[in-house]
Amino acid sequence: MDGRWKYLLTxxxxxxxxxxxxxxxxxxxxxxxxxxxxxxxxxxxxxxxNRGAAFGMLxxxxxxxxxxxxLASTIVATAVIITLMRKSGQAPLLWSGLSLILGxxxxxxxDRLKERAVTDFLDVYYGTWHWPAFNVADIAICVGAGLxxxxxxxxxxxxxxxxx
Numbered sequence: 001m002d003g004r005w006k007y008l009l010t011x012x013x014x015x016x017x018x019x020x021x022x023x024x025x026x027x028x029x030x031x032x033x034x035x036x037x038x039x040x041x042x043x044x045x046x047x048x049x050n051r052g053a054a055f056g057m058l059x060x061x062x063x064x065x066x067x068x069x070x071l072a073s074t075i076v077a078t079a080v081i082i083t084l085m086r087k088s089g090q091a092p093l094l095w096s097g098l099s100l101i102l103g104x105x106x107x108x109x110x111d112r113l114k115e116r117a118v119t120d121f122l123d124v125y126y127g128t129w130h131w132p133a134f135n136v137a138d139i140a141i142c143v144g145a146g147l148x149x150x151x152x153x154x155x156x157x158x159x160x161x162x163x164x
Contacts, residue, residue, distance in 0.1 A: 004085050007095035008102065015103025015140035020110060022136045023119040035123065043124055048133055049117035067112050074109045078102060094151035100144030107137030 026047050030036070035046030051066055081098045088094050111118040120133035 003090070003092070004088065004095045007092065008085060008099045011096060011099035012103035012106065015100055015137065016107045016110070019104070019107030019136040019140065023111065023121070026119060026121040030121070035121075042126060043122075046121055046123045046133055048120050049115065050120050050133070051117045067116050070109065070112050074105045077105050091151055093147055093154070097144045097147030097149075097151060100140045100147065102144075104137040104140030104142075104144060107140065108135075 026045070030045060030047035032047050032049070035044050037044050081102050084098055085095060108118045118135065118137075120135050120138075122135060122139075123133045124131045
């Protein structure tokens with residue numbers, strides 16, 4: 001098996017398992033819409049549901065088509081990621097990034113299909129500044145995007161070799 005597929009078949013499922021395990025633990029230990037302080041003035045663990053996308057966009061209970069939009073988005077993202085993986089050369093940084101993005105997308109999709117909403121539980125804030133709550137799948141997507149961008153900035157060509 002080619003190295004790129006080993007990355008994909010290792011990192012993507014790892015992201016899904018870590019995401020789903022952490023959400024299960026939160027759902028078992030923190031009441032819905034509850035939470036507790038971990039670091040006062042900076043970090044809480046909470047248990048909330050987000051029907052929308054990043055930063056709560058489309059987080060409305062009066063519309064029901066979000067799940068279909070996110071399902072279609074995940075299908076398109078999967079096709080794009082597989083195409084990029086197939087066309088890349090020796091580019092482990094790119095493979096890692098794309099694999100994490102895919103794993104994060106599937107972690108959140110599982111929630112949407114089961115509950116029609118995503119469980120978010122990491123709550124970061126400082127003073128009046130408050131970041132929207134997020135989860136492990138969101139972290140995988142962000143880290144994956146960062147690695148993908150880094151691979152591009154380092155100038156890997158289609159063979160995965162750094163450009164001079």
